[in-house]
Amino acid sequence: MTAIRQVAVIGAGMAGSSCAQALTLAGHTVQVFDKSRGPGGRMATRRLEWRDRDGEARTTGIDHGAVSVTARSAAFQAFVNQALQAGFLAEWKPLLAAGSLPVEDGAPLCVPVPDLPALCRHLLDGTAATWSFAVDSLQRRPLGWQVAADGLCHPTLFDAVVLALPPAQAAPLLKPHRPDWAGQAAATPMLPCWTLMGIADDPGPTDNAPQAALQRDLARPPTGELAWVLRNDSRPGRDRRPGQAHWVVHASAGWSQQHLEQSADWVQRQLQAALDRWLGRAVDWQHLVVHRWRYALPQAQTTTDGGCWWDADLGLGVCGDFLGGASVEGAWLSGLAMSAVLPQRADSRGR
Numbered sequence: 074m075t076a077i078r079q080v081a082v083i084g085a086g087m088a089g090s091s092c093a094q095a096l097t098l099a100g101h102t103v104q105v106f107d108k109s110r111g112p113g114g115r116m117a118t119r120r121l122e123w124r125d126r127d128g129e130a131r132t133t134g135i136d137h138g139a140v141s142v143t144a145r146s147a148a149f150q151a152f153v154n155q156a157l158q159a160g161f162l163a164e165w166k167p168l169l170a171a172g173s174l175p176v177e178d179g180a181p182l183c184v185p186v187p188d189l190p191a192l193c194r195h196l197l198d199g200t201a202a203t204w205s206f207a208v209d210s211l212q213r214r215p216l217g218w219q220v221a222a223d224g225l226c227h228p229t230l231f232d233a234v235v236l237a238l239p240p241a242q243a244a245p246l247l248k249p250h251r252p253d254w255a256g257q258a259a260a261t262p263m264l265p266c267w268t269l270m271g272i273a274d275d276p277g278p279t280d281n282a283p284q285a286a287l288q289r290d291l292a293r294p295p296t297g298e299l300a301w302v303l304r305n306d307s308r309p310g311r312d313r314r315p316g317q318a319h320w321v322v323h324a325s326a327g328w329s330q331q332h333l334e335q336s337a338d339w340v341q342r343q344l345q346a347a348l349d350r351w352l353g354r355a356v357d358w359q360h361l362v363v364h365r366w367r368y369a370l371p372q373a374q375t376t377t378d379g380g381c382w383w384d385a386d387l388g389l390g391v392c393g394d395f396l397g398g399a400s401v402e403g404a405w406l407s408g409l410a411m412s413a414v415l416p417q418r419a420d421s422r423g424r
């Protein structure tokens with residue numbers, strides 16, 4: 074492979090963002106593409122708009138993607154420490170509800186501020202990005218890669234392309250060039266997650282035992298439909314309004330899988346009822362909505378192949394949590410591993 078100058082990174086989640094930043098720092102010219110209107114991927118915050126009890130128009134952000142960021146490797150811990158110092162991350166010390174399973178292994182929980190995409194926004198600061206561009210074609214031309222969406226070709230010919238996508242979305246783009254990788258990606262099992270989020274009346278502090286759960290910030294119910302129940306308004310840097318409770322409820326992977334193709338209305342009713350059962354009372358909603366994460370997390374928790382795939386002859390790479398580990402940290406590590414295997418940029422005067 075000759076020297077690489079222009080790199081297209083497709084996908085601006087944590088893997089694509091960490092890869093793009095490292096490549097930019099190494100001197101490459103990087104162009105990021107994402108089908109969404111901004112970065113973050115599964116580190117996602119949804120803007121909710123509704124009318125409150127007085128008919129006033131209200132709006133707030135709700136984190137319906139990754140619950141928290143935790144560091145286990147020394148490299149990611151160093152990144153987390155820097156982000157904490159710079160103010161892109163804040164530590165979250167939630168009160169755990171009675172009856173909840175413990176949270177992971179007790180590692181500190183961090184949350185990007187003011188919203189989940191903030192960390193990726195920070196990593197991509199200064200990198201060229203094209204949003205609302207759902208790449209559906211990658212053509213290998215004699216002088217480089219052509220990237221297209223919906224019949225529209227980006228004008229740059231790229232020396233290398235990095236796919237930082239969930240495996241099912243990477244597979245069709247890989248198929249014409251590396252059918253073996255496409256097959257592996259398509260066969261990688263991903264767990265789904267149905268998520269309920271919304272705004273409810275907050276009954277305030279109480280001595281009543283079941284209702285005391287309402288004052289808790291986080292729960293991992295040990296059985297039933299729900300995997301995570303959290304108060305978004307208890308998280309650092311989020312909206313906190315008197316009289317309101319901002320809930321996010323993630324269904325378990327098993328329940329989500331079983332009901333993946335059900336209607337949103339049906340799922341919403343089931344998850345509302347499950348939350349009422351968990352809290353021991355009916356929640357008075359002002360506004361609520363459900364979201365289906367078809368590819369929430371890779372099933373396998375282990376890393377493979379050192380965290381990324383790279384074909385030096387083609388100038389084609391793949392990274393993401395399915396290669397680096399099923400977490401924000403795994404995605405970050407995979408993006409970094411990807412950047413490290415690309416040949417360093419040589420002086421490319423005259424191109």
Ligand SMILES: Cc1cc2nc3c(=O)[nH]c(=O)nc-3n(C[C@H](O)[C@H](O)[C@H](O)COP(=O)(O)OP(=O)(O)OC[C@H]3O[C@@H](n4cnc5c(N)ncnc54)[C@H](O)[C@@H]3O)c2cc1C
Pocket residue numbers: 083084085086087088089106107108109112113114115116137138139140141142143206207208209237238239242266268323366368369370392393394395398399400401402404
């Ligand atoms: C509900 C939920 C809770 C979670 N909780 C946690 C947690 O508590 N802790 C934790 O560590 N992890 C958690 N995770 C997992 C974590 O969010 C992911 O592991 C990580 O964010 C994956 O990053 P990624 O860059 O690999 O992929 P993604 O974040 O999925 O990024 C892929 C990007 O590619 C874009 N894209 C897809 N197809 C195309 C295309 N054709 N063209 C252009 N762009 C495209 C997408 O828009 C997206 O921005 C959770 C995930 C979910 C869904």
